[in-house]
Amino acid sequence: MPFFKCEADLPPVFLPPLPQTVRAVVAGALPLSGLTLLLVEDSRVTSDVMRLMCQRLGARLRRAETLRAAQEHLKVYRPDGVIIDLGLPDGRGETLIRELALSKPRPKVILGTSGDASGRMAALAAGANGFLEKPIESLAMFQSTILHHLLGPTEADLVTSRAVISPDPLAMHDDLLHAVDLLATADPDPAQSRYLSGFVSGLALVAHDAAMGEAAHHIEDPRGRARLAALLSAKLAEEREPLFAPPAGG
16 A cells, blocks of 8 residues: 655745736636726717726726716715826816826826827826727727736736727717717817817727728818718718618518
8 A cells, every 4th residue: 555655844835826817717706806997088989898898807887978077976986997088078188187196095097098199198297007099999908908007017918818899889879970960060169179180080990990080180171071071971871771770571
C-alpha cells in the first residue's frame, strides 16, 4: 500500500488576491457589477449603446441630457463614474468636468466623450481621467477604459470580449428627427450652429455616413444646410423602411 507523507509543518503560502475581473468570472458575476455611472449625453443613439453595454457588464446607468440636468442629479446622487459629452445643448461638457474634478468627494472616474478626436486634449485639460472617442461600439474598449481608471492597466488588459454593440434603430430615428428639427430653426446663432454641427457629426459617426459627417461641417453655408437637409431626409427614409414597412403578406 503506498505511503503518503503529510508535510503538516510547512509554512503557509499566501497567494495574492485575484484581480477583480478574474474574481468576477470565477464568481459568475459581471465585471462592472456594483458600479453606478452617470452619462451626460444628448444623443439618444449614443445613450442606447451605453445602456446596452452597461447591461452586458453589470453597471447601473443613469442619464442626463443637459448640463443643468446633470448638476441637479449630482445634488442628490454620487455615481462612481461620470461620462460627459463635450457638446451639450446648454453648454460645453468641459464645464462639468472641471466642477467634478474639484469636487469632494471626486467621482472615481471622469471621462469625456466626443466625435471630435481633438476633444481628448480639452477633456484631459479640464480634469478628466480619460476620453471615449465616438462612435463607441466596442464592448471591450468601453470595459477596459473604465477598469483602467478604476483598477489600473493590468486588470484592464484581461478584457478579451470582441463584441460590438449596435443601437436600437428607433434611437437612430429619433436622433435624425432631432437633427432635422434643429436644422429647420430659422437664422440659428453661432453657438447653436456649433452645437448642431457637433450633434450631426457624432450621429454620422455612429451611422458610418461620411457624406453626412462632411455636410455637418458646412451648415453655416446655405448650400451646406440644404445638402445636409437632403441627406438627413434620405437617411430618415432609409431608416423608416425597415421600421415601419408592413409585414410580408400583410
